[in-house]
Amino acid sequence: MNRRSFLLGSGLTTAGLISSGWGESAKAEAAPISDFGISAPPDDENPRSCRPEDPLAALMDGNKRFVAAWRQKDKATTMAARAEAMAGLWQHDCFLSADVLSTGQAPWAGILSCADSRVSPEWVFDAAPSDLFVVRSAGNTAFDDAIASMEFTVSALNTPLIMVMGHSACGAVNAARNDAPLTPLLEQLVTPIRSSLTPGEDLEAAVKGNARYTAQQLSQRSTVLAEAVNKRQLKIVASYFDIHSGTVTLL
Ligand SMILES: [Zn+2]
CATH class of the missing domain: 3.40.1050.10 (Carbonic anhydrase)
Incomplete structure (x- = not known):
């Protein structure tokens, strides 16, 4: 994906970037962004995305899972009990494979x-x-x-x-x-x-x-x-x- 399509795909304009300080002197620094080659296509075409409908709610839900496990972990007196307490974490509906992750983020x-x-x-x-x-x-x-x-x-x-x-x-x-x-x-x-x-x-x-x-x-x-x-x-x-x-x- 070239720089133009990256910009259009992001919904942000070249003018917007330039006015933000990516001016003449900064263009050389700005160019490598597109060279990362990891611009994200729309979600419905993107096999690399686990994007939730409400990202903020998803963060807070993830923290609730962490808190529940964290509190149980402190009560554990054995390695097995601690492992069981933490088993509630990383139980995602969408967990990307290494093959998918290697293609982008x-x-x-x-x-x-x-x-x-x-x-x-x-x-x-x-x-x-x-x-x-x-x-x-x-x-x-x-x-x-x-x-x-x-x-x-x-x-x-x-x-x-x-x-x-x-x-x-x-x-x-x-x-x-x-x-x-x-x-x-x-x-x-x-x-x-x-x-x-x-x-x-x-x-x-x-x-x-x-x-x-x-x-x-x-x-x-x-x-x-x-x-x-x-x-x-x-x-x-x-x-x-x-x-x-x-x-x-x-x-
Ligand atoms: Zn600090």
């Missing part, structure tokens, strides 16, 4: 989450390969490469949902609230988090505020994403993952 949700080792989106949402397009960094901020990655999945893969997910006990957000010395790069990382903070709030409120702020930043800083939202091709939401309960709550 059709993720139905983009997730921007923290890099925290306890916050794996595929795990938290009981998702399978090709379901989620995931970008992670400490503090789940809207850094440039994260926005560009989301532009890619929305434009080239027709992903209809982006969720920004903060989480309890986030070390990056906590660092942003404190004055402890950081390396120059860590200081750069927490700077956007500091922009989202409100004086006097606790860590949980700060995490939630940062997730909402990041979600706003995605469409404010990307014309591609803003246009997709305006055309109702894309929904952007913020959420909060509680590590103890395993529950994801929409903000």
